[in-house]
Amino acid sequence: xxxxxxxxxxxxxxxxxxxxxxxxxxxxxxxxxxxxxxxxxxxxxxxxxxxxxxxxxxxxxxxxxxxxxxxxxxxxxxxxxxxxxxxxxxxxxxxxxxxxxxxxxxxxxxxxxxxxxxxxxxxxxxxxxxxxxxxxxxxxxxxxxxxxxxxxxxxxxxxxxxxxxxxxxxxxxxxxxxxxxxxxxxxxxxxxxxxxxxxxxxxxxxxxxxxxxxxxxxxxxxxxxxxxxxxxxxxxxxxxxxxxxxxxxxxxxxxxxxxxxxxxxxxxxxxxxxxxxxxxxxxxxxxxxxxxxxxxxxxxxxxxxxxxxxxxxxxxxxxxxxxxxxxxxxxxxxxxxxxxxxxxxxxxxxxxxxxxxxxxxxxxxxxxxxxxxxxxxxxxxxxxxxxxxxxxxxxxxxxxxxxxxxxxxxxxxxxxxxxxxxxxxxxxxxxxxxxxxxxxxxxxxxxxxxxxxxxxxxxxxxxxxxxxxxxxxxxxxxxxxxxxxxxxxxxxxxxxxxxxxxxxxxxxxxxxxxxxxxxxxxxxxxxxxxxxxxxxxxxxxxxxxxxxxxxxxxxxxxxxxxxxxxxxxxxxxxxxxxxxxxxxxxxxxxxxxxxxxxxxxxxxxxxxxxxxxxxxxxxxxxxxxxxxxxxxxxxxxxxxxxxxxxxxxxxxxxxxxxxxxxxxxxxxxxxxxxxxxxxxxxxxxxxxxxxxxxxxxxxxxxxxxxxxxxxxxxxxxxxxxxxxxxxxxxxxxxxxxxxxxxxxxxxxxxxxxxxxxxxxxxxxxxxxxxxxxxxxxxxxxxxxxxxxxxxxxxxxxxxxxxxxxxxxxxxxxxxxxxxxxxxxxxxxxxxxxxxxxxxxxxxxxxxxxxxxxxxxxxxxxxxxxxxxxxxxxxxxxxxxxxxxxxxxxxxxxxxxxxxxxxxx
Numbered sequence: 001x002x003x004x005x006x007x008x009x010x011x012x013x014x015x016x017x018x019x020x021x022x023x024x025x026x027x028x029x030x031x032x033x034x035x036x037x038x039x040x041x042x043x044x045x046x047x048x049x050x051x052x053x054x055x056x057x058x059x060x061x062x063x064x065x066x067x068x069x070x071x072x073x074x075x076x077x078x079x080x081x082x083x084x085x086x087x088x089x090x091x092x093x094x095x096x097x098x099x100x101x102x103x104x105x106x107x108x109x110x111x112x113x114x115x116x117x118x119x120x121x122x123x124x125x126x127x128x129x130x131x132x133x134x135x136x137x138x139x140x141x142x143x144x145x146x147x148x149x150x151x152x153x154x155x156x157x158x159x160x161x162x163x164x165x166x167x168x169x170x171x172x173x174x175x176x177x178x179x180x181x182x183x184x185x186x187x188x189x190x191x192x193x194x195x196x197x198x199x200x201x202x203x204x205x206x207x208x209x210x211x212x213x214x215x216x217x218x219x220x221x222x223x224x225x226x227x228x229x230x231x232x233x234x235x236x237x238x239x240x241x242x243x244x245x246x247x248x249x250x251x252x253x254x255x256x257x258x259x260x261x262x263x264x265x266x267x268x269x270x271x272x273x274x275x276x277x278x279x280x281x282x283x284x285x286x287x288x289x290x291x292x293x294x295x296x297x298x299x300x301x302x303x304x305x306x307x308x309x310x311x312x313x314x315x316x317x318x319x320x321x322x323x324x325x326x327x328x329x330x331x332x333x334x335x336x337x338x339x340x341x342x343x344x345x346x347x348x349x350x351x352x353x354x355x356x357x358x359x360x361x362x363x364x365x366x367x368x369x370x371x372x373x374x375x376x377x378x379x380x381x382x383x384x385x386x387x388x389x390x391x392x393x394x395x396x397x398x399x400x401x402x403x404x405x406x407x408x409x410x411x412x413x414x415x416x417x418x419x420x421x422x423x424x425x426x427x428x429x430x431x432x433x434x435x436x437x438x439x440x441x442x443x444x445x446x447x448x449x450x451x452x453x454x455x456x457x458x459x460x461x462x463x464x465x466x467x468x469x470x471x472x473x474x475x476x477x478x479x480x481x482x483x484x485x486x487x488x489x490x491x492x493x494x495x496x497x498x499x500x501x502x503x504x505x506x507x508x509x510x511x512x513x514x515x516x517x518x519x520x521x522x523x524x525x526x527x528x529x530x531x532x533x534x535x536x537x538x539x540x541x542x543x544x545x546x547x548x549x550x551x552x553x554x555x556x557x558x559x560x561x562x563x564x565x566x567x568x569x570x571x572x573x574x575x576x577x578x579x580x581x582x583x584x585x586x587x588x589x590x591x592x593x594x595x596x597x598x599x600x601x602x603x604x605x606x607x608x609x610x611x612x613x614x615x616x617x618x619x620x621x622x623x624x625x626x627x628x629x630x631x632x633x634x635x636x637x638x639x640x641x642x643x644x645x646x647x648x649x650x651x652x653x654x655x656x657x658x659x660x661x662x663x664x665x666x667x668x669x670x671x672x673x674x675x676x677x678x679x680x681x682x683x684x685x686x687x688x689x690x691x692x693x694x695x696x697x698x699x700x701x702x703x704x705x706x707x708x709x710x711x712x713x714x715x716x717x718x719x720x721x722x723x724x725x726x727x728x729x730x731x732x733x734x735x736x737x738x739x740x741x742x743x744x745x746x747x748x749x750x751x752x753x754x755x756x757x758x759x760x761x762x763x764x765x766x767x768x769x770x771x772x773x774x775x776x777x778x779x780x781x782x783x784x785x786x787x788x789x790x791x792x793x794x795x796x797x798x799x800x801x802x803x804x805x806x807x808x809x810x811x812x813x814x815x816x817x818x819x820x821x822x823x824x825x826x827x828x829x830x831x832x833x834x835x836x837x838x839x840x841x842x843x844x845x846x847x848x849x850x851x852x853x854x855x856x857x858x859x860x861x862x863x864x865x866x867x868x869x870x871x872x873x874x875x876x877x878x879x880x881x882x883x884x885x886x887x888x889x890x891x892x893x894x895x896x897x898x899x900x901x902x903x904x
Contacts, residue, residue, distance in 0.1 A: 001042040003054040003068040003120060009039050010113035017109045021102035028101060029093035032109055033086040039116075040082035047075040051469075053122065057850040064181050069122035072465025076319060077119040077248050079462075080326050081241055084445070085112040088236040091334050091441035094434050095232055095341065103144060108236065111137035115241050119248055124171045124181045131167055131213075131245065135160045138242050142229045149228045155525045156222040163212025163219070167249075170205035173198065187256040196260065203260035206253050207267060214246030214300045217274040221521020224281075224293040231337025234289065239296055239329035247300065247322060250307045251315070255471025258310050267308025268395065272402055274301025279409035283416070283501075283508070288336045288346045291413060292329065295372065298406060299325050305403070306387050309394035312472035317386035319466045320478060323459070324371060324383040327449035331368035331442050335361060338438045342429045348416065352424030361439050362422055364446040371449035373414035373498065374407055374491065377480055379452035381491070386478075389487035404490040411498020416505060453480055553669050560672025582623050589616040603651045607644045611637060627795045628711045635803035639883060642810045646890040706857055706866060707792035715797065716868040716875070720853040723871075724839050727878040734832045734885040741889045773815040780808035788876055792868065798875030805876070806883035813887055828888060832881025839874030842867050 001009075013035045020028035046052050047070050056066040070078070089108060096104065114137055118130035135157065142153040175181050177198050178189040192199045210216075215223035226238055237243075250267065257263045278298030285291040299321070306318040336346055338361055343351050355362045371380030384407060392400040452459070456478040464476045482488065501508055543551060593612030600606035614637035621630030690698065697710050697718075705713040715723050784805035791797030845867055846854035855868040 001046065003046065003052060003070055004056060004066070006039055006042055006046065007068065007113070007117055007120065009035070009042070010109070010116050013039075014106060014110040014113050017105040018102040021105045026093050026096040026099070026101050028105055029089045029091075029096075032105060033090040036082045036086040036089065036109070036112060040079055040086070043070065043075060043078045043082065046070055047072075055122075058123075058126075060851050062181070064125045065123055066126060067122040067182060068120045069184060070120060071469040072462065072467070073248070073251060073319075073469035074119045076323065076462060076466045077244065078116055080244065080323065081112055081115045081119070084240040084326055084330050085109075085236060087441050087444050088232045088240075088330065088334070091235070091337075091438050092232045094437040095230065095337055097434050104141070107137050107141050107144075108233070111141070111237060111241065115245065118245060122183045124174060124183050124186060127183060128164075128167055128171050131209075131249075132161075132164050134242055134245055135164055135213075138226075138237050141233045141237065142226050145229045145233070151526075152225045152228045155522065155529070156226050158529060159212050159219050159222045159525065163209040163246075166205045166212070167209035170202050170209065173202055173205070183252075187253065192256045192259045199257065199260040200262050203253075203257040203263040204266065206249060206257060207263065207270075210246035210249040211270060211304070212246070213249070214243050214304065215274075215297050216246075216270050216301060216304055217277060218521070218524075220274060220278065220297045221525055223297055224290055225522050225525075227289050227293050231289070231333055231340065234293070235330040235333035235337070238293070239333050240326040243296065243300055244322060244326065247303050247307070247318070250304065251318065251466075251470045254307055254310060254315065258471070264308045264310055267304050268399070271301045271303070271305025271308060272399070274298065275305060275406045276402065276409070277301075279406045279413065283409055283413045285413075286348045288339065288348060288417065288421075289333070291348075291417065292332045292336065295332075295410070295413065296325075296329055298410065299329070302387060302403065302406065305399075306390060309390055310471075311390060311394045312467060312476070313386070314390035314394050315467050315470050315472040316463065316476050316478075317383060317390040319463050319470070320379075320386055320456075320459070321383035323463075324379045324449060324452070327445045327452075328368045328371040328378075328380055331364065331445035331449060332372065334438065334442045334445070335365045335368065338435060338442060341435055341438070342432075343427055344430070348420040351421050351427045353422075353426035355422040357426045357429050361442060364439070364443045366418065366422075367450040368442075368446040369414045369417055371446075371453070373411045373495070375411075375495065377453045378450040379456065380449060382453050382456045382478060382480055385482065385487050385491050388490045389482075389485065392486055392490070400487075400490055404494045405497075407491070407494035408497035408501065411495055412501035412505075412508070415498065415502035419502060419505070456480060553666070556669040556673045560669060560676050583620075586616050586620045586623070589613075590620075600655070602654050603648050604645075606655075607641060607648070610644075611641045614640070628709070628797075628800070631795055631800055632803070635800060635807060639803060639806055639810060642814075643883075643886050643890060646887065705792070705855065705868065707868070709791060709793050709795065709797070712791045712797040712872075713868075715799075716792075716871050717855050720843070720855075720868070720871060723875065724843065724853065727836055727839055727875060730878045730882045731832045731836050734829060734882045737882075737885050737889050738829065769811070770815040773811045777808045777811055780804055780811070784808070784876075788872060789869070791872060792866065798872035799879055801872075802876045802879035802883070805880055806887075809884060809887060826884055828881045828885035830881075831884065832878050835874045835876065835878030835881060837874075838877060839871050842871040842874060 013032060017028065017032055020031060024031075051069065051071040054068045058064050058066050085108070089105070092101075092104070092108070111134060114130050114133035118127060118134060121127035121130055138160070139153050139157040142149055142156055145153075174186050177191050177195065178186045180186055180189075212219045223238055223243065227234055229238070275298050278294045278296075278301055282291050282294035282298060285294060303318050303321055303325070306314045306321070338358075339351065339354075340346055342358065345351060367378070371378035374380045374384035388400055388403060388407075391403050460477055463478060464474060467476055468474055543554075545551075590613055593609050593616060596609035596612065597606055600609055614633065618630050618633040618637060621627075621633055697714065701710045701713045701718075702708050705717040707713040707717070784801040786801075787796035787804055788798055788801035789796075791801065843853040845856060846852055849856060853871070855866050855871070857866045859865065
């Protein structure tokens with residue numbers, strides 16, 4: 001199997017998860033868990049011979065590829081994601097019995113796929129996309145937990161998305177400075193050591209991104225808040241996987257970012273605060289799930305601190321503790337889920353005697369909690385001692401003592417989990433039926449958390465390669481016993497102090513039974529969200545009006561001011577030609593239309609005046625030889641006039657009277673915009689030389705695309721992605737027209753009977769245009785197809801062809817004697833949507849040659865064929881659908897819902 005195959009396997013499991021859940025229900029977790037374990041085995045096989053690279057083009061024009069890299073560090077995290085994920089999903093088969101599972105399994109396996117893609121990514125863009133996918137999966141998993149989960153899910157999303165924006169800024173900066181999106185190449189770039197400002201900026205941005213994902217102070221509140229999610233979600237995302245994404249990011253950037261002095265200081269300071277704070281908050285909690293949540297915050301702070309030290313010993317400790325923490329914390333959360341199922345509560349003071357009523361599960365939680373407390377001979381003890389040793393030799397005694405204090409509090413809250421719940425009178429439990437998979441899952445991770453301590457050397461090879469990938473030295477050997485060392489002394493001291501706190505637990509509880517701070521992280525997040533919304537509302541109030549002039553005044557004025565300033569830097573173009581009579585005549589028509597539009601007092605006269613300007617400009621384009629642009633302008637003007645006339649029935653007969661002061665106020669931005677347009681025309685046109693880009697298109701466009709119409713080749717070959725975006729905008733416009741006219745009742749003016757009765761009967765008066773339409777409509781349809789086919793080599797193309805076809809529709813509409821008979825039965829929304837679909841499918845065909853929307857060429861029956869023609873067909877359908885929707889929606893007045901208002 002290849003790395004691409006590994007990733008495809010993860011996403012294939014995600015795609016099949018809903019179908020399996022519909023067929024098997026909760027038992028679908030078994031084949032999904034087996035699939036994840038198989039993929040984990042494939043990852044081990046791939047990584048056996050060292051670092052593996054694989055790449056597939058994605059966006060080659062900007063050097064973005066699906067680059068994957070499996071080294072020691074990514075292998076550690078891939079195994080955590082897939083193996084712990086398999087255990088948790090197997091646990092879910094019992095936990096979710098009788099509940100809806102399709103969405104749950106899809107999101108859980110999708111999260112595993114996103115995390116796998118994140119840790120395998122060797123491309124900065126791919127890494128960022130994967131990072132955001134993990135955020136989205138986490139949000140949806142919390143959100144689906146119940147109606148009360150929405151606030152918590154929203155807070156989690158806001159904090160983690162904020163970190164995503166920080167990572168985006170870091171990625172953008174790295175790409176700009178290093179000139180590559182390849183992660184391994186960017187991290188090895190000399191800019192990290194040669195440009196301190198760059199290294200400092202990126203180090204801070206990466207640290208902030210990691211801290212939001214890994215719940216570091218002051219972003220820690222989202223993790224306990226997310227405990228509304230079910231136990232398996234907490235066990236996987238918020239203990240073993242998602243929160244580790246931030247730790248992975250810190251480890252991956254540790255070597256490069258260490259060139260910035262702020263990196264170490266920031267990580268150590270934030271990590272220490274988070275570690276101690278999380279431990280104290282955990283000691284305060286009586287809800288077992290909340291206790292474990294704050295414990296997770298504390299351990300993540302310890303990992304952040306250790307990575308900040310940056311020595312090989314510290315990196316070794318961090319990687320070992322990542323593995324240990326994933327094991328004992330996932331076991332802890334799954335045990336709490338089991339306890340909820342059997343007792344209906346998570347409160348420490350509400351359960352007792354579990355050692356006798358749940359003997360197997362109690363033994364397992366003792367093992368997991370012992371590892372979490374760092375008691376010998378568990379794997380947690382090994383990782384804790386490595387951390388103390390790394391801190392002691394990396395930063396000295398003061399920091400090591402602070403870490404030991406956090407470890408002592410950890411022992412204390414771990415003891416509370418056991419001494420309050422295991423001994424005493426037996427709590428009445430629900431039947432054990434169906435909970436055995438949960439006990440097995442808890443046992444697997446708990447035994448690993450404890451048992452690996454007896455033989456930690458089995459991980460030497462895996463951890464050693466991970467340390468090298470993170471920038472450390474080779475030759476690491478993990479042992480349970482290192483002799484009588486200062487680190488051992490600190491570890492024993494922490495255990496003793498923790499036992500003292502357990503024995504004095506009632507006094508400690510009274511001491512801690514109060515608010516340590518005046519506020520909370522959740523309240524702060526809510527306040528920030530509320531202030532942001534209030535601030536946005538106040539800013540929005542400045543322009544909250546339906547008057548277009550108010551909205552247009554600011555941008556038009558700014559364009560005028562900025563435009564005038566920019567144009568002063570240019571000299572007018574020397575055309576070397578004199579004005580011709582045609583130019584003077586067209587200018588007079590344009591000025592007449594502008595003056596008429598300004599002074600118009602009725603909507604009809606305004607439409608006519610604007611039409612004069614538009615048609616005059618179209619004639620001017622023809623006179624200058626820009627036939628493509630002129631044809632587009634002419635067709636747009638025809639259809640614009642038709643549609644505006646249709647809208648007239650919904651407008652008043654006369655424009656409202658406007659005060660002179662308001663007219664003068666509007667005159668300023670209008671004059672500024674007109675002046676800028678005039679100067680821009682004088683400065684930027686009429687130059688004999690072409691730009692470098694223009695010369696390139698003139699010289700190479702036909703050879704590169706097979707088309708001689710440069711305008712069309714730019715639209716559908718070179719800048720097809722821009723055109724595709726415009727198609728999406730057109731489809732959204734069609735939806736908006738439909739939604740707006742259906743949501744707001746149209747105002748129809750009362751009809752009055754004309755004095756001249758000869759004009760009243762519609763049928764006789766439609767004879768001329770109906771007869772003319774019988775000839776012209778078929779010709780226009782044929783012409784639109786002809787314009788579509790010839791567009792690559794001559795004036796035409798999808799946009800112009802669609803306008804011609806839509807003009808045929810307009811003639812059909814005008815030839816109808818009544819509104820009801822004028823409406824076209826064609827489904828305009830599906831037509832517009834089909835245009836988007838055709839364009840997108842054409843884009844994916846381009847992947848055959850390595851890039852989305854790359855045109856493919858070939859000969860068909862002696863005719864040179866290009867997929868750009870199919871893309872142009874998508875343009876045709878999208879434009880045609882929008883205009884058809886405007887005619888159907890605006891042309892039929894409705895007093896309410898009716899046949900004409902149906903969305904087709």
